[in-house]
Amino acid sequence: MAPNHFSNFVGTYKNLRPPAAIIAGCSVLGALVLSIFLIMQHLQSYNNPAEQKWIVAVISMVPIYATESIISLWNPRLSLACDILRNCYEAFALYSFGRYLIACLGGEGKVVELLEDEYAEHLRKSLSDGLNENYDMDDRSFCNFFWHPGKLGKDLLTIEKFGLVQYMILKTVCALLAFILELFGVYGDGEFKWYYGYPYIAVVMNFSQMWALYCLVQFYNVTHERLQPIQPLAKFISFKAIVFATWWQGVGIAVLCAFGVLPNEGKFQTGLQDFLICIEMGVAAVAHVFVFSAKPYNFLPSAAYGKVRKETKEGALEIDDENRQKAALLKETSSRVESPRTSVTESVQDIVVEGGQRVVKDVVLAINQAIGPVEKGVTRIQQTFQHRAVVSSDDEEKESDIQVERDVIILA
Template sequence: MEMSDTESGQQRFSLRGWRFWIRPVVIVVYSLLFLVTVPLVAVYLEKSQESPKTEAWLIAGVFVLFTVPISLWTILQHLIYYTQPELQKHIIRILWMVPIYSIDSWVAIIYPPSAIYLDTLRECYEAYVVYNFMAYLLNYLTREYELAGTLGAKSQQKHLVPFCCFPVWPMGGIFIERCKQGVLQYTILRPITTLIALICELAGRYHEGDFSPAYAWVWIVFINNASQIWAMYCLVLFYYATKEELKPIKPVGKFLCVKLVVFASFWQAVAIAIVVFVIPFKQKWGWVTRDEMANGLQDFIICIEMLIAAVAHHFTFSYKPFIIQGHNVPWYRSFRSMLDVSDVRQDIAEQVREVGQRVIPKQAPWKRRQKNGFTDDSEKYDELSSLITPSSSDGEMANILGYGERPSYSSHGRVQDNHTDAYDNVERDSDR
């Protein structure tokens, strides 16, 4: 039975019809915030003394004013058309990076003492973004292919320069495991080094831009640099091994968006710290110390760069491929799935356990518990399979949308019977 115009209008303005009214509500709320913020900024500028720092804060604020709505609009569109949660959950987490970076940096410019705390949060989220990008790629590939089998049937992927002398990683589950561990080590290590930097700063032993080994900055930069290079290398190696399978989602632009924001910003901060350490310093610029000036310049540049990143993310992580008419997921499920971090906790726990098993001497084969006269290696296979197992929340959402059943695969590793995939522009196998 067709719905009447009156019933259709009532549904649109009800809680179940949130997709129709959420966008105008967000626009109105942001406009009100804009009308309140601009007079406050004007009052602050009237009371403060003119300095390069104040001018930098004002210019950066203009960029933030345009950056945030672009990013929020893209995130909102993904929530409205939340039809493929195993992919969009990670996309939304990546998209949040831009407003978090821009607002964090803008506040830190005018309140330099808070920069160390704000930068701690920003750098922790940076590591979180790297993990989510790897998870996004894995979830797409494991949905479309029997990934371990597909990679196992390929020719061996050799290491790239400058790690070409390293032993090769066998294609298949082991290759996936090594690449994922290479990314996860940065996800774990970066928050730890950030916390150490915070403690050293509070203790007066950090000294950003000081290359003396007596202070912590040079050591933390070295550790973060090594960890970032290895994580970026593992992402590149994984891309080279799976670039044919990743073609439908156009991965090059996505790789560049993540790498330029996450990895280039780190080297940018190091370069600025070196320049500020070399040039003459003048307090009339508005900063009290060289450290504050280095952080202020870095934050100012980030505010400008985030506008470019917001536009790039809007097109490279577009919501349009996920538009499927007829799907009506309740609003609370979309938001709950976005905020669910159980997959991160599970992955980190599994990888820490795997590393621990390598460090702790393994039990001799003849001492292992045996079943039917054979050594029990089921834990090993369970561990490898868990690398590509979606979280429970993704499975719940997939069942709601009607594609939660486990797919079957062809002899080529391609999904035989799956839901309609908006990304799938590749020709179907001839045997179908």
């Protein structure tokens, strides 16, 4: 009965595939229109490159995901290639979101000052509570990253950057490794079997992604008060939902297929994942229009140039004056400098060149941070061996001297 049931289910899936592809295509079309429109708004009002280059990178996640998913849905043979590209960009988008938060805080220099001020505040409170003099060394320990991240000071920024970059590096390496394993037929996408590479790569990527997200959450917990002007919670939830929905959704479908809840035949698993992503990207595109709006960048903070716009807000209220209601009218007039349009070509060039240089610097820094402890460990091992070699040679010399003295005594 079970084989017939699954064959009927697969047959039903094949019948539903064309209308599902049409529905997904409509959702993707809407996502592309909204995302491209929002990206063009940022490129034409590119007045804060430090923030907007990373906003564009995060927003681009929706059209890239949507395009790759609809291609994979229409042509299942390209599903693995599309999945690899999608996963690589997911890691870059997570890194871009972290850089966006740093830019909103004024750059790395300002973030270091902010974190050191937070650490100094914790130190003052602890000293006032009468803790020991070794509090400074204890408070900088890595264990506080889990319980009191604000006590780490500037080290929190280093951990956060390393957490994001390691995920970007591992995601790219694992994607290339999955492609190579697939060429040899031993990748087994969605197969939880020991002789396939998929379960091992999935475990590594799950740990790496969770660590990157945890680093981002801890950084947000310390800095969220300073980020209130940009409404960080809405941005954080909208971005985090995409990352979790895509990766964990795929893992959940693979687990259900492995336990027989869903049919583990043909391209059902990847097709279902692609269909759900297409629908979700339509919803994400609508959310991005409001969450990552370009309106705050349409006006300049100073009247260096541009068109001055005055806005008057009026509000009516009633005032109690000796048990009599009196109507009052409040007016608030504000002046803002409307910025001129910026060149889309120059905006794209800044995103590619400046953003690329920043990525390379952070990757090199993360690699050096990872290699540093290894080099120190190797150096210590070499020093230990050298010390033992010197000690053993000294012992041999002493033994030879003692033997010579014994021979001299015997001859005497």
